[in-house]
Amino acid sequence: xxxxxxxxxxxxxxxxxxxADTLIKIGGGLTLGVVFSAIVFKRRPWPLIFxxxxxxxxxxxxxxxxxxxxxxxxxxxILCSFVFQVKPKSQGNSEQPAAEAN
Amino acid sequence: MLRISTRLRPHVTSRVVRGRGGGGVGRRFQSSxxxxxxxxxxxxxxxxxxxxxxxxxGYAAWSDDNRRKVERGIPGSSYVLSGLLGPLAExxxxxxxQGLLKKKLDxxxxxxxxxxxxAPAPAVEEVKPESAPLQEVTPDPAVPVDAAEVTTxxxxxxxxxxxxxxxxxxxxxxxxxDVENAALSQALQDLAYQAQKELTGALSAAEDAARVVxxxxxKAYQAIDGAQDKEQFEAVAELAVERNRLVxxxxxxxxxxxxxxxxxxxxxxxxxxSGLTKENPALIAAEETLVEMxxxxxxxxxxxxxxxxxxxxxxxxxxxVEAGRxxxxxxxxxxxxxxxxxxxxxxxxxxxLNLLLAHAHRKVLHMQTQLARLQxxxxxxxxxxxxxxxxxxxxxxxxxxxxxxxxxxxQLDVEYKKRVMDMKEELEGELRSQLKRQAAAHSDHLADxxxxxxxxxxxxxxxxxxxxxQSEKDTYLSSLAKIQGQLHGLQSALAMRADVDxxxxxxxxxxxxxxxxxxxxxxxxxxxxxxxxxxxxxxDHISAIRKASGGDSNPYVEAVLASLGEDxxxxxxxxxxxLRERFIKVERxxxxxxxxGDNGGSLLRYLLSYIQSFLVLDAFEYLPGSEVRNEEVAVxxxxxxxxxxxxxxxLEKDDLCMSVRYMNLxxxxxxxxxxxxxxxxxxxxxxRQAAYALLAHAAATxxxxx
Numbered sequence: 001x002x003x004x005x006x007x008x009x010x011x012x013x014x015x016x017x018x019x020a021d022t023l024i025k026i027g028g029g030l031t032l033g034v035v036f037s038a039i040v041f042k043r044r045p046w047p048l049i050f051x052x053x054x055x056x057x058x059x060x061x062x063x064x065x066x067x068x069x070x071x072x073x074x075x076x077x078i079l080c081s082f083v084f085q086v087k088p089k090s091q092g093n094s095e096q097p098a099a100e101a102n
Numbered sequence: 103m104l105r106i107s108t109r110l111r112p113h114v115t116s117r118v119v120r121g122r123g124g125g126g127v128g129r130r131f132q133s134s135x136x137x138x139x140x141x142x143x144x145x146x147x148x149x150x151x152x153x154x155x156x157x158x159x160g161y162a163a164w165s166d167d168n169r170r171k172v173e174r175g176i177p178g179s180s181y182v183l184s185g186l187l188g189p190l191a192e193x194x195x196x197x198x199x200q201g202l203l204k205k206k207l208d209x210x211x212x213x214x215x216x217x218x219x220x221a222p223a224p225a226v227e228e229v230k231p232e233s234a235p236l237q238e239v240t241p242d243p244a245v246p247v248d249a250a251e252v253t254t255x256x257x258x259x260x261x262x263x264x265x266x267x268x269x270x271x272x273x274x275x276x277x278x279x280d281v282e283n284a285a286l287s288q289a290l291q292d293l294a295y296q297a298q299k300e301l302t303g304a305l306s307a308a309e310d311a312a313r314v315v316x317x318x319x320x321k322a323y324q325a326i327d328g329a330q331d332k333e334q335f336e337a338v339a340e341l342a343v344e345r346n347r348l349v350x351x352x353x354x355x356x357x358x359x360x361x362x363x364x365x366x367x368x369x370x371x372x373x374x375x376s377g378l379t380k381e382n383p384a385l386i387a388a389e390e391t392l393v394e395m396x397x398x399x400x401x402x403x404x405x406x407x408x409x410x411x412x413x414x415x416x417x418x419x420x421x422x423v424e425a426g427r428x429x430x431x432x433x434x435x436x437x438x439x440x441x442x443x444x445x446x447x448x449x450x451x452x453x454x455l456n457l458l459l460a461h462a463h464r465k466v467l468h469m470q471t472q473l474a475r476l477q478x479x480x481x482x483x484x485x486x487x488x489x490x491x492x493x494x495x496x497x498x499x500x501x502x503x504x505x506x507x508x509x510x511x512x513q514l515d516v517e518y519k520k521r522v523m524d525m526k527e528e529l530e531g532e533l534r535s536q537l538k539r540q541a542a543a544h545s546d547h548l549a550d551x552x553x554x555x556x557x558x559x560x561x562x563x564x565x566x567x568x569x570x571x572q573s574e575k576d577t578y579l580s581s582l583a584k585i586q587g588q589l590h591g592l593q594s595a596l597a598m599r600a601d602v603d604x605x606x607x608x609x610x611x612x613x614x615x616x617x618x619x620x621x622x623x624x625x626x627x628x629x630x631x632x633x634x635x636x637x638x639x640x641x642d643h644i645s646a647i648r649k650a651s652g653g654d655s656n657p658y659v660e661a662v663l664a665s666l667g668e669d670x671x672x673x674x675x676x677x678x679x680x681l682r683e684r685f686i687k688v689e690r691x692x693x694x695x696x697x698x699g700d701n702g703g704s705l706l707r708y709l710l711s712y713i714q715s716f717l718v719l720d721a722f723e724y725l726p727g728s729e730v731r732n733e734e735v736a737v738x739x740x741x742x743x744x745x746x747x748x749x750x751x752x753l754e755k756d757d758l759c760m761s762v763r764y765m766n767l768x769x770x771x772x773x774x775x776x777x778x779x780x781x782x783x784x785x786x787x788x789x790r791q792a793a794y795a796l797l798a799h800a801a802a803t804x805x806x807x808x
Contacts, residue, residue: 007775008691008776008779009687010774010778012691060705067702067704068702070771
C-alpha cells in the first residue's frame with residue numbers, strides 16, 4: 001500500500017519511518033560497532049552499544065526532527081508591505097493550510 | 103343592340119347597316135308588292151278583280167268595236183277574249199268598184215287607220231300587240247290588201263310580281279339578280295342580233311320589192327300609155343310576177359322581222375317587269391334598238407305599202423285603161439259584132455272602117471265633150487282632189503308626224519330612261535358613298551360617344567369600386583389587425599409560456615442536476631471497495647449544472663460553481679460516511695497526540711500523550727446544554743479531548759459543519775493530524791453548501807417557473 005496521503009496516517013507513517021529508521025540505524029550502528037568492535041576495538045561490546053546507541057540516538061533524533069517538521073517556520077521570503085491593501089505574499093508556504101500566522 | 107354594335111368594328115357596322123338598308127329597302131319594296139294583304143284583304147282583292155274582268159269581257163262582247171278597244175287597251179286580252187268569245191270577225195273587204203279616184207281615195211282612207219293602227223306607236227309601258235304576219239298578198243291588184251290584223255301575238259305573260267320570300271330574296275337577291283341580268287342581257291343581245299338580221303333582210307327585200315314594184319309600174323305605165331304590145335305586157339306580166347314574188351318575200355321577211363322584234367319586245371318587257379332585272383342598263387339599250395327596229399320594220403312595211411300603193415295606182419290605171427279598152431271593144435263589138443279586134447284579117451272593110459271611123463269620131467266627140475266636162479269639172483275636182491289630197495297628205499303627214507313624234511318620243515323616253523338610269527346609278531353610287539361616309543361618321547361618332555361614355559362609366563364605377571374596395575380593405579385590415587393583435591398576443595403569450603416552460607424545463611434540469619450533485623455528494627460510490635474509489639469527480643455534474651443553468655448566463659450559478667474547489671470538481675468529494683469513518687481514526691490519532699501543542703513536541707511527549715490517550719475516557723455523551731443552545735463558548739478552554747468529543751458528538755448527530763467547526767479548534771499536532779480530514783470535510787461541506795445553494799436556486803427557479 002502506497003503511502004496514504006491522509007494526514008492521520010501521516011503520523012503513523014512517521015512513526016513507522018521513525019522506527020524503521022531507528023532500527024536501521026541501530027542495526028547500522030550495531031553493524032558498525034560490530035565491525036569496529038571486531039576490527040578495531042577488539043571485540044569490545046562498547047562499539048556495539050555505542051553503535052546501537054548512536055544509531056538509536058540518530059534515529060530518535062531523526063524521528064524527533066520529523067515530528068517537529070510541521071511546526072518549523074520556514075521563511076524563504078516574507079514580504080511585508082505597509083500599504084493598506086496588506087496582502088502578504090509568501091512563497092513556499094503551501095503546506096500550511098491551517099496556519100494562521102502566514 | 104347598341105352594345106353589340108359597339109363591339110363591332112365600324113366598317114362591319116356600316117356594312118351591316120348598308121346591307122340592312124339595302125335589304126330593307128328591297129324588302130320593303132317587295133313587301134309592298136307581295137304582302138298586299140291578309141286573308142280578308144286577299145278575298146276582297148280576288149272578288150274585285152274577278153268582277154272587273156267579267157265586266158270587261160261583257161263590254162268586249164257587246165260589240166266588236168268595244169272588243170277591239172279592249173284588246174287595244176289591255177295587252178293580252180285578245181287571247182282571253184278570243185278564248186271566251188271566239189275570234190274577232192274581220193272587216194269585210196271593200197270590193198265595190200267605184201269611181202277610180204274615189205276608190206283610190208277610199209282605199210287611201212281605209213289604209214290610213216290601218217297604218218295608224220299598224221304604226222309603231224307603242225309606249226314601252228303599254229305594249230300593243232303588233233301586226234304579225236300579214237295575210238298573203240293577193241295577186242289581184244283590184245283587191246286591196248287589207249292588213250288582217252290577226253292579233254295572234256302571244257300574250258305577254260303577265261309577270262306576276264315575284265312572290266319571293268324574304269329570306270330567299272335576301273339570300274339570293276344579289277346572286278339571282280346578277281344571274282338574271284346576265285341571262286337577260288344575253289337573251290336581249292341574241293334577240294337583237296336576230297331581229298337586226300331579220301330586219302336587214304326585210305329591209306333589203308322591201309327595197310327590192312319596192313324597186314321592182316316601181317319598175318313594174320313604170321313598165322305598166324309605158325305599156326299602157328304606149329303601144330299595147332304584147333311583149334311589153336308580157337314583160338309587165340313577168341315583172342308583175344316577179345314583183346308579186348318579191349312583195350310576198352318582202353312581206354314574209356317583214357313578218358319574220360316583226361316576229362323577231364316582237365320577241366325582242368317581249369323579252370324586254372319581261373326583263374322590265376321582272377323585279378330582278380328591272381335595272382339592267384341593257385334593257386334601255388334594248389329598248390332603243392327595239393324602237394329603231396320597229397321603226398325600221400314599219401318603214402319597210404311603209405315602203406312596201408307605198409310601192410304597192412303606187413302599183414295599185416298603176417294597176418288601177420291599167421284596170422281603168424283595160425276597162426276602157428274593153429268597153430271600147432264592147433262598143434265596137436256591139437256595133438260590129440262580128441268583128442273582133444285584132445283577131446281576123448288585118449284589113450277591115452270600108453264600111454267597117456267608116457263605121458269604125460264614125461264611131462271613133464263620135465267617140466272622140468263624146469270624149470271631147472266628156473273631156474270638156476271633165477276639164478270643167480277638173481278644176482273643181484282637182485281642187486277637191488287637191489283638198490282631199492291635202493287632207494290626206496295632211497293626215498298622212500300627221501300620221502307620219504305622229505309616228506315620227508312617237509318615235510322621237512320613244513327615243514326621248516328611251517333616252518330619258520337611260521339618263522334616269524345613269525343618274526340613278528350615279529346618284530345611287532353617290533348615295534352609297536354618302537351613306538358610307540355617313541355610316542362611317544356615325545360609327546365614328548358612336549365610337550367616340552361610346553368611348554366617352556365608357557370612360558365616364560369606368561371612372562364612376564372605378565371610383566365606386568375603389569371606395570368599396572377601400573372599405574373592404576379597411577374592414578379586412580381592421581379585422582386583420584385585430585387578428586394580428588390577437589396573434590401577437592397569442593404569440594407573446596406562447597412565447598412567454600414557452601419561455602416559462604423553457605425556464606421550467608431548465609429549472610427542472612437545473613434542479614435535477616443539482617439534485618444529482620447532491621445525490622452524488624450523498625450517495626457517491628456506493629458499493630465501492632474503498633473510500634478513495636468512492637471518489638467520483640463532480641465535473642460531469644458541474645458541467646451538467648452549468649449546462650442546465652443555461653451556460654454561463656446565470657451569475658449565481660457561476661459564482662457558486664466557481665466557489666467549488668478544483669479538487670472537488672476534478673477529484674470529487676468524500677461522502678459523509680467516509681468522513682465519519684475517517685473521523686474515527688482521526689479521533690484516535692488526535693487523542694494520541696493530544697499533548698503536542700503548536701510548537702511541536704519531543705518524542706517523549708508523544709509517548710506521554712499516547713499513554714494519556716489510554717487513560718482519558720470519553721468526555722460525554724451529550725453536548726452541554728450551553729453549546730446546544732449555541733451560546734458563547736470559551737474556545738480556549740476546550741482541550742483536545744473536549745473538542746474531539748464534541749466533534750464526535752456532532753458527527754454522530756450528522757452535523758458535519760459543527761464538527762468541522764469544533765475540529766477547527768484543534769491545535770498543534772492534532773490539527774496536523776486532523777488537517778486532512780478537515781480539508782476533506784471542509785471540501786465536502788463547501789460542495790454540499792454549493793449543491794444546496796444550487797438546489798435552492800433551482801427550486802426557486804422551478805417554483806418561479808411553475
